[in-house]
Amino acid sequence: MNVSRRRFLAGATTLALAGATSARAVAPSAAAPGPPALRATRAAARLAPPDYPETPIWGYDGQVPGPVLRVAQGERLTRRFVNELPQPSTIHWHGIRIANPMDGVPDLTQAPVPPGGDFLYDFVAPDAGTWWYHPHHRTWEQMARGLYGALIVEEPTPPRADRDEVLLIDDWRLTGDAGIHESFGAMMDLSHAGRIGNWVTVNGAGELRLPVKQRERLRLRLVNTANARIFILGLAGMEGWIIALDGQPLDAPAPIPAPDGRITLAPAQRVDLIVDVAAGDGARASIVSFERERDRTIATLEVGGLARPERLPAPEALPPNPVPPLGDLADARSVVLRMEGGAMGGMREAMLDGRMMEIRELVKAGRAWAFNGLAGMPREPLLTASRGETVRIAMVNDTAWPHAMHLHGHHFRRLGADGGPGPLRDTVLIDRNETAEIAFVADNPGDWLLHCHMLEHADAGMRTWMRVAA
């Protein structure tokens, strides 16, 4: 029955479009269903206020953010990535403990997809939570132009909430007429804080507005999709709990400290909140970004009416994901990653392409940082782990800048000063002159990147990788 119906529709579509456009574009997709496509393409979006023109962007399916992809935990996600950009690209599924060939890292896990090319991403999502996707080729340019989206893996039984809102927070560098500033890869950004912008959006809007009711319970999934800005967020007129960090459930919901508890979200980090609207009918609740220049309201919740007479009881913890527990830390393979360079860092030289270079030569080659003395992607991995081994990496930030270090394919725990492991994360913010030691079970075979998610830093030297034996 499907066949004849499809044929009928295909015929009808062809007929309807025959006069207007060529039927050639219609026929193949009507004939071959196949996996759904996800297209990276040029488009325009209204990012700035109405008195500005639209912004020419690059977006997945022509949108900023790209479509929210949803899949049930343990299910398969399949998308045919179609590259309609003028540059090669790939998709990286950030935070998903994925099979290595699907990880989207050019020259490490796949060849970059050329303009006009496509690539089939097909993987199982083992962990429920808030993940996201973005390119991994010229990431500092492609993400700054708008290529990113959320990937939500749903729990079999989600926590009680009246609604579930995904909020992707981005920091754009716009020109005076709302174009994307073309200053990609400027050495000033590479060697300092990265590309910090001048316009903040939530889901592409300068100030997101959501109508809500008093005592309504929301699940908010916040994602920092900025190239480099660290967001310090505050909630006003809402009370609630942090239930997950970087997609992974906390053992117990942690109350957001009142009033105006600050939530730090480094580039690529996520936080899942359960909040109850405390502001009364006719009032407003808001999410505020505290920035050096000013405090900026990035989302306004306009309260109209009452959801229920009493507040709901506190939420329970989300069920944990199947991440293996850490083995004996005393026995673990242990390596040091020394982070050096950047402005005011005093780095004099580093190795690049097998040659020791002085800082002036490095800068000419677009490099400003080094990991263990190497200013480029090393030929040899930082470490090789056997499968199932517990690994510790002590990341020593010997620079004058904070860095958001992200490990692919695994989630780690930061070892506290008292030695106790913290919550599972995939991206850790390390302050200047701070050391963060992380530990994880290397259970996912393949070659995995470890890099700074301040994208300009990654490009300018802050990248390495590890190998997990099959």
Ligand code: C2O
């Ligand atoms: Cu979110 Cu290597 O990336």
Ligand code: CU
């Ligand atoms: Cu960095």
